[in-house]
Amino acid sequence: MLWTNLSLRQIAAELLLRGFRVSVTVVKQLLQRHRLGRRKAQKKRGLGRHAQRDRQFRIIAGLRATYTDSPNPILCVDTKKKEFLGPLFRDGQAYTNTILETPDHDYPSVATGVIYPHGIYDLKRNLGHINVGISHDTSRFACDSLAYWWDSYGLPAYPRATSILLLCDGGGSNGARRYVFKYALEQLADRLGVEIRVAHYPPHESKYNPIEHRFFPHITRACRGVLFTSVDLALEKMARTSTRTGLRTTVHLLAGDYPLGEKAPKGYKKNMRILFDDELPAWNYRAVPNNPGS
Numbered sequence: 001m002l003w004t005n006l007s008l009r010q011i012a013a014e015l016l017l018r019g020f021r022v023s024v025t026v027v028k029q030l031l032q033r034h035r036l037g038r039r040k041a042q043k044k045r046g047l048g049r050h051a052q053r054d055r056q057f058r059i060i061a062g063l064r065a066t067y068t069d070s071p072n073p074i075l076c077v078d079t080k081k082k083e084f085l086g087p088l089f090r091d092g093q094a095y096t097n098t099i100l101e102t103p104d105h106d107y108p109s110v111a112t113g114v115i116y117p118h119g120i121y122d123l124k125r126n127l128g129h130i131n132v133g134i135s136h137d138t139s140r141f142a143c144d145s146l147a148y149w150w151d152s153y154g155l156p157a158y159p160r161a162t163s164i165l166l167l168c169d170g171g172g173s174n175g176a177r178r179y180v181f182k183y184a185l186e187q188l189a190d191r192l193g194v195e196i197r198v199a200h201y202p203p204h205e206s207k208y209n210p211i212e213h214r215f216f217p218h219i220t221r222a223c224r225g226v227l228f229t230s231v232d233l234a235l236e237k238m239a240r241t242s243t244r245t246g247l248r249t250t251v252h253l254l255a256g257d258y259p260l261g262e263k264a265p266k267g268y269k270k271n272m273r274i275l276f277d278d279e280l281p282a283w284n285y286r287a288v289p290n291n292p293g294s
Contacts, residue, residue, distance in 0.1 A: 090228065092226075120146065137172070146188060148252060150192050189289040190290050
């Protein structure tokens with residue numbers, strides 16, 4: 001692998017020390033001839049490869065195909081990284097008639113608040129939704145976020161739905177090993193009256209969740225260079241997320257209290273109503289409502 005971070009002028013100076021007198025223009029031509037261009041590192045190498053990785057991907061592909069040909073939605077969910085509020089530095093540039101000055105250190109103590117954007121990407125309709133929390137990113141917050149989406153957008157769009165396919169990462173508030181998440185899912189299924197089928201992406205493979213490349217990058221682009229000085233401003237900028245291929249975004253403030261440390265009730269593991277699949281049950285299971293369709 002060949003690489004250098006020298007400028008064109010610096011390369012010309014180094015060549016001169018070696019007896020080659022060339023101009024900056026010639027250096028540029030030589031780099032192009034040898035296909036040497038400016039590149040940045042890309043985060044594509046996984047930290048590990050689970051033995052059942054390919055098997056789980058085949059299961060997810062099969063579920064997506066089944067749900068695509070049904071009246072049921074396919075939802076990709078994840079919580080985007082938290083954002084601090086206040087006049088703190090954020091990447092990107094924006095048109096302005098004044099200089100934007102921020103503190104030289106982004107200490108959390110300088111922030112006036114924090115937000116947790118929980119994303120829901122409707123794969124079949126290419127529509128995104130963000131529920132912004134101001135408390136904590138917990139399993140109950142994730143399930144309340146789904147409940148709001150269903151009541152506001154899901155049920156009107158999928159009136160004949162009997163099941164929801166939920167594609168999740170393996171960790172976080174909707175982690176595969178979190179019993180409190182499964183407990184919250186049971187309550188959510190009862191609340192919605194529809195089955196919730198969950199499929200988790202294998203460890204280190206969350207980048208393949210469609211929300212990570214079809215929705216979140218566009219949220220980031222829409223907010224580049226904007227200082228999140230208030231919750232309302234953050235909501236406004238996120239709501240402007242769109243693409244030429246039809247992606248549109250809705251945003252809602254989910255202002256509940258979601259304390260950390262919540263756990264499933266005592267004895268829940270013995271009495272849970274989660275139905276685990278025969279194949280890779282740790283990553284594939286269903287939450288079935290007590291009264292379907294109610």
